[in-house]
Amino acid sequence: MGMLYRQKHRRNWMMKYYRDGRAIVESARTADKTKAKQILKTREGDIARGVPLTPQVGRIRFEEAAKDVLTDYAINKRRSEAVLEHRIRLHLKPVFGKRRMAAITTPEIRSYIAHRQTAGASNASINRELTVLKRMFSLSIQSGKLLYKPHIPLLREDNVRTGFFEPEQLAAVLAELPEDLRPVIQFGYITGWRVASEIFPLEWRQVNFESGEIRLDAGTTKNDDGRVFIMTRELRSLLERQAAKRLAVKNEAAHVIPWVFFRLVAKYRGGPKEPRPILSITKSWRTACTRAGLPGRIPHDLRRTAIRNLVRTGISERVAMRLTGHKTRSVFERYNIVSDGDLHDAAEKLNRAAEALEGTTLSVATGTGTTNG
Numbered sequence: 001m002g003m004l005y006r007q008k009h010r011r012n013w014m015m016k017y018y019r020d021g022r023a024i025v026e027s028a029r030t031a032d033k034t035k036a037k038q039i040l041k042t043r044e045g046d047i048a049r050g051v052p053l054t055p056q057v058g059r060i061r062f063e064e065a066a067k068d069v070l071t072d073y074a075i076n077k078r079r080s081e082a083v084l085e086h087r088i089r090l091h092l093k094p095v096f097g098k099r100r101m102a103a104i105t106t107p108e109i110r111s112y113i114a115h116r117q118t119a120g121a122s123n124a125s126i127n128r129e130l131t132v133l134k135r136m137f138s139l140s141i142q143s144g145k146l147l148y149k150p151h152i153p154l155l156r157e158d159n160v161r162t163g164f165f166e167p168e169q170l171a172a173v174l175a176e177l178p179e180d181l182r183p184v185i186q187f188g189y190i191t192g193w194r195v196a197s198e199i200f201p202l203e204w205r206q207v208n209f210e211s212g213e214i215r216l217d218a219g220t221t222k223n224d225d226g227r228v229f230i231m232t233r234e235l236r237s238l239l240e241r242q243a244a245k246r247l248a249v250k251n252e253a254a255h256v257i258p259w260v261f262f263r264l265v266a267k268y269r270g271g272p273k274e275p276r277p278i279l280s281i282t283k284s285w286r287t288a289c290t291r292a293g294l295p296g297r298i299p300h301d302l303r304r305t306a307i308r309n310l311v312r313t314g315i316s317e318r319v320a321m322r323l324t325g326h327k328t329r330s331v332f333e334r335y336n337i338v339s340d341g342d343l344h345d346a347a348e349k350l351n352r353a354a355e356a357l358e359g360t361t362l363s364v365a366t367g368t369g370t371t372n373g
Contacts, residue, residue, distance in 0.1 A: 060145040065136040123155040163301040176288035180263040192306025192324040
C-alpha cells in the first residue's frame with residue numbers, strides 16, 4: 001500500500017507507492033490531503049492495470065516530448081521529418097516551450113489556435129500543428145512519462161481544392177512550358193501519379209516496354225505500396241520519345257542516364273550541358289500557367305484530372321484507385337470531381353429523356369401508341 005507524508009517546510013504532500021517491489025516517491029503537487037489521497041489511489045490503480053509509471057511521471061517538458069516525436073519520425077523513416085521540425089521550432093515551441101506537458105491545458109490550446117488564426121495561418125496548417133502536439137502527448141503516455149492528455153480540438157477544413165484541367169487548358173499550359181518539362185506534365189495528366197515524389201524519381205529500370213508496364217517500387221510511394229500502370233498508346237508514345245532523347249544524349253556525351261525525365265544543365269554559364277534529374281518545376285510551372293491564363297493552378301491538379309478522366313471513361317473505381325495509389329475511398333472521392341462539362345452532359349441526357357417521354361405521351365394522347373393486353 002502507498003502512503004502520504006509531508007517534508008519539513010513543504011506545503012505539498014509527498015506520495016510513496018510501490019511497483020514491482022520498487023518504491024516510487026513523487027509529489028502530489030497539492031496541499032489538500034483529500035486530493036493527495038485521490039491522486040495516490042489513481043497511481044495505485046494505474047499500477048494494478050499495468051500502466052507504465054516512472055518516477056518522472058508528469059514531469060516531462062515540452063522539449064523532451066518534442067525530441068521523442070522527432071525520434072519516432074526518424075526510426076519510422078517518415079519523409080515529413082523536416083516539416084515536423086519546422087512546425088515544432090517555429091510555431092509550437094515559442095508558445096509551449098519550457099513547459100511541463102502536464103501543465104498544458106485545453107484552454108491554452110484554444111488560445112494557441114486563436115493566436116495562429118490571428119497570424120493568418122489556415123485551418124489546415126493549424127490542424128497539422130495540433131496533430132504534432134497530439135502525437136507528443138501520446139508518445140509521452142506510452143513511455144510512462146505522462147498519465148493523460150488534454151482534449152485537443154481540431155478545426156474544420158474548407159480548403160479542399162477542386163482544380164482540374166480540360167484538354168484545351170492543358171494544351172495552353174504545355175505550349176508555355178520549356179520543352180524538357182512537357183513530358184513530365186503529360187505523364188502526370190495520364191497517370192495521376194504525384195509529380196514530385198513519384199514522377200521526378202522514375203527510372204528506366206521501372207519501365208518495361210515488352211510487358212507494357214511502369215512500376216513504382218514498394219516503399220517509394222506516399223502509402224509505401226508498390227504500383228503498376230499499364231501503358232496506353234499515348235503513354236507508350238511519350239516514353240518512346242523520352243527513350244530516343246536519352247539514347248541521343250548518351251551517344252553524344254557518353255552519359256549514363258537512369259532517369260526517365262531529365263534536363264540538360266550547364267555546370268557554368270556557357271559550359272557544356274549535362275543530363276540532370278528534374279527536381280523542381282515550380283518557377284516554370286507558375287509562369288506557364290499565368291501566361292496560359294490559368295494562374296493559381298498547381299501540379300497536383302493533374303492528379304485530380306487523371307482520376308476524373310479514369311472514372312468518366314468507365315473504369316471501375318476500384319481499378320482507378322489501384323492505378324492512382326489511393327487506399328481510402330474518402331480521399332479518392334475528394335478528387336473525383338464533377339466539372340461543368342459533366343453537368344452539361346447530364347442536362348443533355350435529361351433533355352433526351354424528356355423528349356422521349358413527350359413522344360410517348362403524345363402517342364398515348366392520339367391513340368397511336370400500342371399496349372400489351
